[in-house]
Amino acid sequence: MTGKAWALVCAGALVAGLAGCSSSDGGSSDGKVTLTYAYWDKENQGAAMEKIAREFTRTHPNIEVKLQFTPNKEYWTKLQTAAAGGTAPDVFWMNGPRIGLYASQGALLPLSDRIARDKVDMTKFPKSLVDLYTLDGKQYGIPKDFDTIGLWYNKKLFDAAKVDYPDENWTWDDVRAAAKKLTDPAKGVYGIGAMAWPQELYYNTIFQAGGYVVSDDKKKSGFDDPATIEGLKFWKDLLDQKLSPTVQQMTDNDPIEMFKSGRLAMWYDGSYDAPQYFRTEGLDADVAPLPAGPKGRATVIHGLANVIYAKTRHPQEAWEFVKFLAGEQANRIQAETGAVIPAYEGLQETWVKSMPKFNLKAFIDQLPYARPYPVSKNTAAWSRPELDAMTKAFTEGQDVEAVAREFAATMNAALAQEK
Amino acid sequence: MSALDRAVAVRAAARPSARRRLRDREWVWGYAMIAPLVLGLGVFYLWPVAQSVYYSFTEWTLFGDATWIGLDNYRQVLTDPANAKALRNTFLYGGLTLLGIPVSIAVAALLGTRGLKLVSFYRTLYFLPVVTMPAAVAMIWSWLYNGDYGLINYALSFAGIEGTSWIADPDTALYAVAVVGIWTQIGYNAVIFMAGLQSIPSHLYEAASIDGAGRVRQFFGITLPLLSPSVFFVSVLSVINGLQMFDLVYLLFRKGNPAREETQTVVSLFFSRAFEEGAKGYAAAMAVVLMLITLALTVFQFRMQKRWVHYA
Structure with a gap:
């Protein structure tokens, strides 16, 4: 091969490399951003999650949410590997036993400043759950649901x-x-x-x-x-x-x-x-x-939270989505499907009525003496x-x-x- | 000089250098040909091995920061009683799978019987477990082993025996997995033994029967010694596979199974340390130790083969 030909190949590779970088950015020429949202319970909550993602895109037309389902058994292994490689989903489900580790290792975006700036009312959520996702005074997740x-x-x-x-x-x-x-x-x-x-x-x-x-x-x-x-x-x-x-x-x-x-x-x-x-x-x-x-x-109370990956390429859009997830509308969608008790205050009644043949109120009535799921770092x-x-x-x-x-x-x- | 002569002369002059170029090219092409394999092996086998060795000397936190801690991991690996237990289970399992060899020889001999009808049907039948997904194998066997509704206990009930929960009972669980492991390997081993049996020259048997040797004598005097290379090959593979036992254990013993501690193998323990508890450096040290043990055992097997393996 002549020197010219080599130069051409090198230039081609360079261009391809650049193109590769820009195309993996998750954004396209028209300013649209695609977020990935990882979760593990398709059987009970898949429908609610899809509906929430659709509703969000309807109100935020420039952000699309791609749901990434992984069965619970492999969820943490996969997430951990992805986080170590710097490619974890932008927003994902988090639970009590794992929050300490993920937050202390710097894998999650601290949300306190954004919560204060956008005036998200954290008193709408059970205090024991808000505390569960607080580490060293910083809030790392917003409660999504709870269970007793x-x-x-x-x-x-x-x-x-x-x-x-x-x-x-x-x-x-x-x-x-x-x-x-x-x-x-x-x-x-x-x-x-x-x-x-x-x-x-x-x-x-x-x-x-x-x-x-x-x-x-x-x-x-x-x-x-x-x-x-x-x-x-x-x-x-x-x-x-x-x-x-x-x-x-x-x-x-x-x-x-x-x-x-x-x-x-x-x-x-x-x-x-x-x-x-x-x-x-x-x-x-x-x-x-x-x-x-x-x-x-x-009774043991535990609940999941939505968290943002620290190295997300779209922190602003991810925060918009998490804020939407923390809002009344997204919680109402969760309540109506009956899958989980929404964390948002005042919506528990909707969930209780979703399965009338059961005395589901029993789960809510236990809240005053509920004890947080025991965790450490x-x-x-x-x-x-x-x-x-x-x-x-x-x-x-x-x-x-x-x-x-x-x-x-x-x-x-x-x-x-x-x- | 005619045109032809000139052409011949030119070609003759060109030949040595052309040959040299060709030789150079052969050298290059040789490497180019093996490059895909060498690169594949290097990237997917050797490089990870080297990395594992490196990480075994580090404390590797969940998200990729590794700090050098010298031999600390090895000290812990060698003193943790859970590892000793897992190693014991692994050896026991590896030893038990060797019992599959006589069974495989018997199956191979039966499948090689002259005049056997439906021979390809039987061969397929015995080979089927080899190509079945471990997940499916585990599912079927966990039904068979079920203490309340399993077929095995149902069959035993006719003999008046009350069976246990085979894979949830710490006393039986390891043997139960070993049975499944042997069952899945019989087909593969039998193929190797059938090839071994067919390569034994028939005139040896003729000579032996003329000398008055019976079937049993012929088996121990001719078949077994001449089959020993196959037996050696299969036993080396069985031991290596046994030491790397993971999939069946992972699939059959879910969390909360009381027999888990009794069936934990080195690799399944490695998996939980690395990917469930997040101690990757420690797990890397476990893997290195297991590699050394496997290596030592294989070397031992190769050394011992002089004593009993007869190459015809």
Whole structure:
């Protein structure tokens, strides 16, 4: 090849490179900007998300929102890899266990100044959720929705065993007594499902027993606290008395499916699973507030937030979108589909009415004593070992107290590594 | 000089330099030909390996900042009891998959039986698990293994045996995965063994039967020694595959399975450390240690082959 030809090729590559840069900018010649919005729940919320994106583009014609769906199981792995490579979506869903890590590592855009400038009213959202997404005095996310846990029960099984339906006066003793009456081994029916799930099950009873998961200064694990252990033992006793299927059985057969098919009479589960119980044909169920423990009432509250990627190419447009998501209109769309309880004040009623056959008010009524989902800066470092340890503690022949104390040491070591 | 003569002379004069150019070009072309493979290997295998080794000496935070911490990761990797447990599980699993070799030989021998009807049908049947997606394999087997509704326990109930939740019971889970692992490999191994069996000359058997050797004697005296190169090849592959076990474990043991600790392999533990807990530097050190162990085992296998492998 001659020198001229080489020069031509080089020039071509250069042009192509430049073109590549400008075309990957997400904007085109007519000033239109495309934002990517990542989320993980298509089944329950996909329709609402699409509607919100459409509405936004209608009012902001120069910004288009592309939804990026990733199943929950891969969502964080994918997001983390994308963020490390500098190519995360512009706006995405965030949860409590991850916010500390993402915010402290500088992956999220701080929103405080913009919130103040555009006068976004943060008092419209539950305070515990606003606090969940605040780190070192800076706001990193605006609450999108929230959820609490309730006691779901199968009315048909309660009628057959002649047990009164649960109400807001129930305590742990009522649960134990009812579970005994409702369990019928011959029919394969169990009083309750005691699975080692934190948010839906044992975190609630830990709080009701007066225990804690992680201390307020995030330095100490609560798993060696006697009250915390009492909250775990509530479930372990039910398992030991065979009033619940074993953890093995519930590993083979998802307890949510067991509740749907009438094999569990009672089941602690979140407001977010209401739509699938609503859709299950032949399931005659309802929901009540969680029964009180020795130290009173409690339920875990958690909620997602919308956050902006720190290295987004369009911070202004992304903020416009997040502001829209935080507004009444977007929250109303969420409420009407019934998928989740919108975080925006005054719209909870719309959600309660979306599934009239359930007493969904039970989830809202628990707000005054709801406790935030326990997190620390790097929750993932201990939440996974925790799940393994608690699963072990709940299996037959294990001493729940010994396993919990052993795990407390592991968790303390993980907390000590947080900076 | 005629025109022809002149042409010949010119060509003769040109030949040496033309040949030199050609030689140069051969050299260049040779490299050009292997470039795609070398570049591919370099970019997708060697470079990541080098990077992993580098990152194993760093603390690598979630979003890409790596700080040099020397041998700290290795110190932790070697003292963490979870790693010892995972290594034990991995070895046990790798050892169990070796049990698939006799089964594969038997299948290969049966498929090679003279006069077998529907032979291609059977061959396809045995090879099917090899080309089936691991996700589908895991799904089918988790149904079979289900403690309450599984087919296996249903069959056992006729014999009056009450089966357990095979993949949720810490005592049985690892064996249950090993069975699935062996099952998926039988087809592949059998193909190699069939080729091995067909390459054994038939006159050896004729000579042996003239000398009065029975079927059993023939198998141990002729078939097995001459099949040993195939056995060696398959066992090296099985051990390497066994040590890298990940997909089935990941798919069969979801979060909250009480048997997870008993079935955690080195690679599945690596995955959770790197991508779920975000400790990438630490995980890189795990990967390097696993690579060294695999290397050592393979070298050991190659050394040992002198003792029992007979190349015809």
